Amino acid sequence: MAAHDGPALPALGGQRTGSYRELVADALRAALVAGELRPGEVHSVPALAGRFGISATPVREALLDLAKEGLLDPVPNKGFRVTAVSDRQLDEYTHIRSLIEIPTVTGLASTADATALEALRPAAEEIVTAAAAGDLIAYVEADRRFHLGLLALAGNEHLVEVVGDLRKRSRLYGLTALAERGLLRASAEEHLELLDVLLARDGAAVQAVMTRHLGHVRGLWAR
Template sequence: MTEDASPGLGLPSLGGRSSLREQVADALRALLVSGRLRPGELYSAPGLAAEFGVSPTPVREAMLDLVREGLVEPVRNKGFRVTAMSDAELDALAELRGLIEVPVMTAVARDADADTWRRVEELRPLARSMVDAAAAKDLARYVALDTEFHLRFLALHGNDYVVEVVRDLRGRSRLFGLAEMAERGTLPGNAVEHEEMVDLVLARDADGMARLMRDHLGQIRQAWAGRDPSPT
């Protein structure tokens, strides 16, 4: 596509918020992961800035951050194009998430103490907000909440490298299947699983956490590749 595709994305206004470059970059990552920003489409900094309610400068700076991460590529005198990823690449990212997140979150449930219970209980409002975002089909907000939930949950394990690696894996992913899940009404069911994760830690149910995480990431893996996540 050769024209600016940014109008009509329904982006949130970021005016008046601190660290605009980081705020814009986070918002753009959420739109990338949710599939709202599509591969092959051109997006201009002025067009995106108008929807964010900020000047083009922090948008250009944020886009350059995404260029360095390999998420978009610059198109001279036109803007930025979202880079495409193959199903094999998306599946590889999902596999890595499973290798890291399943054992780590299982360990959090198994080794939970009073401090862990307190901190994981603080994630419950996030989990409930995700259900609301899923019901409203607000995919950008859903992805932002989902990212915050999982990274804060993984942080309970105490390994900062795990958090940073998963942050990078999530940032590189594309959940094009989320829109289809939202339209079918199955996304709220996926969202509900996050509050179940909280409850499993409170119950110190490591086996239950392992089963839930395998199922949860399995659905996401299929969504990344744009396939129907429902059983056949």
């Protein structure tokens, strides 16, 4: 493990939904994106297993999965090191996401089923709740489910896969500062605003909200 205790990770011993391997991988991805696992930190399998409250095997498997995704590097006899993401990479990821997500979501204003849009409201509300509580890992995970669920309504599985991969590789190091300053909730509430303008079939407003929202990823959040 790194010298400090690191972020609070969820205890998984009592959970039954999904495999421990998948649950660990999801939790660690969210912690990576939230910037709570910092570049250069080395985390050991036994230490992480203890923090999750489960055996070492699914934790090791999850870490190997993240290493294949380029999020971690194996360190012989020590564990796994968090990979660094450069400013240029963050700029490129955000640019690609903007090219894909803004027109795709704008198009949903005229094509998406209202019931399907409303089904995303609990995830949007969960984002707001996590922001208010300062739970950054829960925030990032709910944010991922909302945005990928929204994009899925366009009916292009490969598009969702590409954006999902870009999200995994991003780092939002400014989330902690936003939460401490009480500004994260305003960004969180944009998800509810987005649903409302989609349901109103207002394409221009959808484009404006999406442009502003994605701007936070590389602007306000990355600071």
